[in-house]
Amino acid sequence: xxxxxxxxxxxxxxxxxxxxxxxxxxxxxxxxxxxxxxxxxxxxxxxxxxxxxxxxxxxxxxxxxxxxxxxxxxxxxxxxxxxxxxxxxxxxxxxxxxxxxxxxxxxxxxxxxxxxxxxxxxxxxxxxxxxxxxxxxxxxxxxxxxxxxxxxxxxxxxxxxxxxxxxxxxxxxxxxxxxxxxxxxxxxxxxxxxxxxxxxxxxxxxxxxxxxxxxxxxxxxxxxxxxxxxxxxxxxxxxxxxxxxxxxxxxxxxxxxxxxxxxxxxxxxxxxxxxxxxxxxxxxxxxxxxxxxxxxxxxxxxxxxxxxxxxxxxxxxxxxxxxxxxxxxxxxxxxxxxxxxxxxxxxxxxxxxxxxxxxxxxxxxxxxxxxxxxxxxxxxxxxxxxxxxxxxxxxxxxxxxxxxxxxxxxxxxxxxxxxxxxxxxxxxxxxxxxxxxx
Amino acid sequence: xxxxxxxxxxxxxxxxxxxxxxxxxxxxxxxxxxxxxxxxxxxxxxxxxxxxxxxxxxxxxxxxxxxxxxxxxxxxxxxxxxxxxxxxxxxxxxxxxxxxxxxxxxxxxxxxxxxxxxxxxxxxxxxxxxxxxxxxxxxxxxxxxxxxxxxxxxxxxxxxxxxxxxxxxxxxxxxxxxxxxxxxxxxxxxxxxxxxxxxxxxxxxxxxxxxxxxxxxxxxxxxxxxxxxxxxxxxxxxxxxxxxxxxxxxxxxxxxxxxxxxxxxxxxxxxxxxxxxxxxxxxxxxxxxxxxxxxxxxxxxxxxxxxxxxxxxxxxxxxxxxxxxxxxxxxxxxxxxxxxxxxxxxxxxxxxxxxxxxxxxxxxxxxxxxxxxxxxxxxxxxxxxxxxxxxxxxxxxxxxxxxxxxxxxxxxxxxxxxxxxxxxxxxxxxxxxxxxxx
Numbered sequence: 001x002x003x004x005x006x007x008x009x010x011x012x013x014x015x016x017x018x019x020x021x022x023x024x025x026x027x028x029x030x031x032x033x034x035x036x037x038x039x040x041x042x043x044x045x046x047x048x049x050x051x052x053x054x055x056x057x058x059x060x061x062x063x064x065x066x067x068x069x070x071x072x073x074x075x076x077x078x079x080x081x082x083x084x085x086x087x088x089x090x091x092x093x094x095x096x097x098x099x100x101x102x103x104x105x106x107x108x109x110x111x112x113x114x115x116x117x118x119x120x121x122x123x124x125x126x127x128x129x130x131x132x133x134x135x136x137x138x139x140x141x142x143x144x145x146x147x148x149x150x151x152x153x154x155x156x157x158x159x160x161x162x163x164x165x166x167x168x169x170x171x172x173x174x175x176x177x178x179x180x181x182x183x184x185x186x187x188x189x190x191x192x193x194x195x196x197x198x199x200x201x202x203x204x205x206x207x208x209x210x211x212x213x214x215x216x217x218x219x220x221x222x223x224x225x226x227x228x229x230x231x232x233x234x235x236x237x238x239x240x241x242x243x244x245x246x247x248x249x250x251x252x253x254x255x256x257x258x259x260x261x262x263x264x265x266x267x268x269x270x271x272x273x274x275x276x277x278x279x280x281x282x283x284x285x286x287x288x289x290x291x292x293x294x295x296x297x298x299x300x301x302x303x304x305x306x307x308x309x310x311x312x313x314x315x316x317x318x319x320x321x322x323x324x325x326x327x328x329x330x331x332x333x334x335x336x337x338x339x340x341x342x343x344x345x346x347x348x349x350x351x352x353x354x355x356x357x358x359x360x361x362x363x364x365x366x367x368x369x370x371x372x373x374x375x376x377x378x379x380x381x382x383x384x385x386x387x388x389x390x391x392x393x394x395x396x397x398x399x400x401x402x403x404x405x406x407x408x409x410x411x412x413x414x415x416x417x418x419x420x421x422x423x424x425x426x427x428x429x430x431x432x433x434x435x436x437x438x
Numbered sequence: 439x440x441x442x443x444x445x446x447x448x449x450x451x452x453x454x455x456x457x458x459x460x461x462x463x464x465x466x467x468x469x470x471x472x473x474x475x476x477x478x479x480x481x482x483x484x485x486x487x488x489x490x491x492x493x494x495x496x497x498x499x500x501x502x503x504x505x506x507x508x509x510x511x512x513x514x515x516x517x518x519x520x521x522x523x524x525x526x527x528x529x530x531x532x533x534x535x536x537x538x539x540x541x542x543x544x545x546x547x548x549x550x551x552x553x554x555x556x557x558x559x560x561x562x563x564x565x566x567x568x569x570x571x572x573x574x575x576x577x578x579x580x581x582x583x584x585x586x587x588x589x590x591x592x593x594x595x596x597x598x599x600x601x602x603x604x605x606x607x608x609x610x611x612x613x614x615x616x617x618x619x620x621x622x623x624x625x626x627x628x629x630x631x632x633x634x635x636x637x638x639x640x641x642x643x644x645x646x647x648x649x650x651x652x653x654x655x656x657x658x659x660x661x662x663x664x665x666x667x668x669x670x671x672x673x674x675x676x677x678x679x680x681x682x683x684x685x686x687x688x689x690x691x692x693x694x695x696x697x698x699x700x701x702x703x704x705x706x707x708x709x710x711x712x713x714x715x716x717x718x719x720x721x722x723x724x725x726x727x728x729x730x731x732x733x734x735x736x737x738x739x740x741x742x743x744x745x746x747x748x749x750x751x752x753x754x755x756x757x758x759x760x761x762x763x764x765x766x767x768x769x770x771x772x773x774x775x776x777x778x779x780x781x782x783x784x785x786x787x788x789x790x791x792x793x794x795x796x797x798x799x800x801x802x803x804x805x806x807x808x809x810x811x812x813x814x815x816x817x818x819x820x821x822x823x824x825x826x827x828x829x830x831x832x833x834x835x836x837x838x839x840x841x842x843x844x845x846x847x848x849x850x851x852x853x854x855x856x857x858x859x860x861x862x863x864x865x866x867x868x869x870x871x872x873x874x875x876x
Contacts (some may be wrong), residue, residue: 008467009665011836012836024507030578030633031568031631031633032632032633033630055835057836057838059665059838084838084839085834086837086838087836088834091834092835092836111828111829111831111832112627112631114627114628114630114631114632115631119631120632123581123583123632123635124581124632126584127582130582131572131576133817134568138569139690141470143561145561146564146568148655149587149640149655150600151783160559161604162588162602162604163602163603163604164600164617164643165599165600165601165603166599166601179602184509189550190552190561192552192553193449193550193552193557194468194469194470194552194558194561194562195470197467197561201639201640202587202640204587204588217586217587217588227447227497228804237871279567360793391549392551393550395548396526396529397493397525397526397527398449398493398495398530398531399495399524400447400495400497400522400524425832
């Protein structure tokens with residue numbers, strides 16, 4: 001790019017005066033990539049004192065030139081005009097030295113976090129993965145559906161929903177209303193009419209948790225595919241995860257290199273290129289039981305019928321297979337009523353995608369499309385029939401085989417190390433904005 | 439396509455037995471487009487009685503053939519194999535005759551709405567506009583930000599927010615929490631760090647209203663652009679609306695033809711190809727005053743300082759200019775504190791995009807980037823300073839010129855006639871799901 005004349009607007013990361021104040025070197029970042037641009041300013045052009053302060057904004061015009069041999073920059077800007085300087089108050093809280101993620105979390109001025117290398121990299125990675133998601137589903141002719149956020153039903157029956165009221169407490173909707181935990185049931189009504197569909201929107205869980213795996217507010221990607229059985233949906237899930245991984249490798253390697261987990265790029269390459277292992281739940285339990293016999297200690301007991309714990313999932317994907325593993329055909333007792341009953345009458349056509357260092361990334365299933373069977377399952381689980389009549393209608397009126405899965409988008413951003421973006425980006429505002437309400 | 443062997447899964451729109459029950463004609467739709475596929479079934483292949491019922495699902499394999507000359511179909515399927523039939527209960531509520539939109543709204547079985555021609559067309563149009571939005575901003579190197587849904591601040595200060603609590607009523611967040619009305623303030627913190635950004639997510643207003651212009655839950659597109667003034671943001675808004683219109687013309691004409699408003703495609707072409715008129719608020723008021731002098735009656739009084747009413751906006755865009763109009767530089771008294779004060783000290787750099795038959799589609803502004811001026815404005819409007827200190831920090835620490843706008847996505851789908859998608863698609867579930875909570 002040497003020889004080009006450009007305009008840049010960015011923020012000064014570091015600056016220093018040289019030659020007894022006759023010129024200054026600035027490291028300027030505009031947020032487009034992790035690398036800074038080195039800018040050389042002559043004191044005749046601007047007040048160097050304001051310019052060299054970390055956090056100042058500058059808009060400059062100049063000529064890109066190759067630096068003298070031996071300097072580490074690949075390119076630098078020989079400045080011709082200073083078009084704008086936004087000075088910085090001395091109280092600017094972001095130092096020029098590197099901040100640890102822990103310090104960043106505790107920081108008082110967290111609304112300024114996007115100015116840090118780490119958070120701006122996460123913004124670019126998350127943006128890339130979101131666009132990759134829309135591209136993947138559009139290339140495959142899925143239709144995006146915005147399923148409702150405020151709803152009156154609880155898809156999973158877990159009861160950990162947020163309630164919605166107005167500020168004056170009146171009953172706006174004429175009945176109790178909640179924030180959605182999943183768009184799946186509504187999505188099925190669309191799939192059973194227009195074919196393959198997906199939703200990508202916020203979900204909510206009112207469970208207190210301090211692990212990296214649970215957030216009160218997170219984004220979910222949920223496709224629903226017609227004429228698809230459990231094998232098909234495993235194929236779709238694997239294709240989607242590989243597509244996302246390849247997208248990051250192609251477009252975000254310089255941002256990934258900033259991440260604390262130095263193995264994350266190699267892991268992405270492995271995920272993108274390795275066929276996922278597929279084992280039934282029954283096989284998975286056998287492997288875990290063999291491991292226990294061999295001396296492996298787990299905190300949770302291993303036997304057929306248990307829900308696999310994180311430690312079991314990690315053992316399968318990180319130790320036993322050292323690659324992504326899809327476990328399918330789970331005991332019906334630990335899974336939701338809408339999953340298709342297998343011919344053994346003991347298991348359902350559910351599947352989970354497990355990824356090394358990430359854990360469970362995707363959960364999905366073939367849906368029970370047989371009216372009599374799903375009715376039986378609802379009763380068997382002690383649920384009332386009436387609230388699900390509308391859902392059962394899909395089975396009464398031209399039923400079709402269909403399957404789907406859900407992916408927690410913040411989990412997915414953890415294909416790089418455990419960083420939940422909402423948590424790192426925005427409690428910021430919530431902390432600051434506390435003052436607004438009090 | 440004649441001569442190709444295909445598999446199709448779809449739902450029967452209409453069917454009739456012919457030749458004393460020896461064969462049947464089916465009109466099958468798979469949701470990919472408004473046109474049905476005509477399928478001819480021999481009674482040796484399947485039970486014709488189940489197949490000809492409206493609402494049955496079928497999966498068939500056959501050969502696409504050109505129909506005999508004189509028939510209206512362009513192509514039909516000569517069936518070779520019936521792979522699946524999902525019979526339909528006689529209670530199926532969607533008749534083979536056309537339903538009016540009003541009937542559809544009152545319908546008891548509204549979760550089956552996506553099976554109708556109208557709602558499946560809206561699903562495809564909305565999907566197209568969502569992907570067009572992501573494509574536009576990505577082509578222009580904007581980054582997508584998921585701003586928080588649950589928040590503790592009220593961007594507009596309108597007080598019409600939904601409150602969020604848990605089902606057991608405890609205070610999950612340690613303070614009052616609400617559903618967002620706009621991601622703008624958080625978006626500005628990102629723009630002032632990584633450059634041009636946008637958000638596309640749900641917004642909420644707890645205002646009771648029965649007009650087509652207000653919904654409790656709707657999706658908003660909000661870009662925030664650095665180094666942009668009011669002229670730049672008008673250029674961006676016009677470019678975005680034109681891009682969306684052209685996208686619909688290119689990809690959705692067959693769906694648009696189903697819409698009740700038969701002028702909608704012509705209007706889209708006009709919007710895509712005509713430069714938008716740009717007039718100041720002061721000029722707009724003069725035009726309206728001239729119209730009143732000429733005998734035009736408005737319900738709301740016209741004078742400098744008023745907020746333009748819908749009837750005024752419609753007059754400007756539909757009568758006076760007969761094309762989209764951008765009105766800019768509004769009196770500061772009727773606009774938010776964060777809009778940039780003009781040199782006249784009477785107006786602010788706000789702008790609204792008005793479109794014939796749609797009304798106000800976009801509202802935006804240049805943001806006040808001067809610390810002392812915005813502080814003064816907050817105090818002048820009688821707002822407390824403290825809750826906005828974090829927002830003011832953007833002006834204390836390396837301030838830059840920036841601007842943005844918001845577009846209501848359901849309004850935008852009204853570039854075709856007034857159909858608010860959430861309203862037509864999903865109250866369905868809410869009505870049905872009422873039973874789940876009671």
